[in-house]
Amino acid sequence: MEFARKWVQILFGLLTNANWAFPFTRSIYQGPLKVICSPGLNCYSCPSSTTYCPVGSLQNILGGIKISLSNNQYFFGLSVIGALGVLGAMFGRMICGWACPFGLIQELLHKIPSRKFSISRSLNYGKYAMLLVVVILFPLIMVDEFGGSSPWFCKFICPAGTLEAGLPMLLLQPNLTSTIGALFYNKLAILLSVLLWSVAASRPFCRTLCPLGAFYGLMNRFRMVKLKLDETRCTNCKACHHVCPMGVKFNENPDDPECISCLACLHKACKFEAISIEIGGMPIAATPARPLGTNVPDSAKYPF
């Protein structure tokens, strides 16, 4: 299953980044597909990107509300929130586990052999602050004299933007290097910290900083496709705790906002058929029976 998930992640990475002409055009894609919302975090100034980034778009629309209203345009970001809502209502953070390129990058980095560390659950609240304060409130409140604002998360924090757009665009358009300054070096430092942290800990950006992960996480409890716990079968052996890359204790909170539906607990851990998949309340797949006495291999464990 892990193998299949990796292929789905790669497929989504390629689908949201299908502009392979960029080495020749030396710029970003400007076709009609860019009206499609990227399900995961994928900078729309990345030269290969063929979709729009919901976090960037939402901030730009919210930051331009005053100007839009003065032109009798009623743009409040409803189409972006609606598109995200549809994805969240269907899949919640399953998007993070299966369809986000930046999630995949962090997973690959975590495979580099090194000492591994856990992440305190209290840090998980950081991403909700990012969503509420930096993505929504700052563009609405911190308005300049012309009535516009900046995409604060993109401008000061987003490591996906630096990696997928900033660095490639500097390579493709060397004249841009004359414009880099403190802002760029600040973002480069954040990117390097996130990349190094990803080697040592599992998906640190997703768990502590990503506003998109926060949005989908809020919908995890109500999503259509999710994992379900059969309490009558659960023996509280805690095997599911050890394999989870997001630090979820599945049998204690099956609707945890951190669960990315990677299915590791279902396929690698539970021996008692206590975990299954359901769609809208209807079970579709029970845990395949595992021979009793099979232990979770140490290589599959995370230090939580």
Added chain:
Amino acid sequence: MASERKKGRGQIRKAPFILLTVSTLLWIVGAASGEPSRVLEQAWQVCLSCIGIG
């Protein structure tokens, strides 16, 4: 408890359908107000803020 057990066997949950409907309506209202053209306009430009030099 009995209803809990019934739910365990599979009972359609309403919440995802409600969320789907509300989200679709939001998307329609946003699309009807012309927002997608605004989204496209932004997505077609290199966002200097996004790449860290704006």
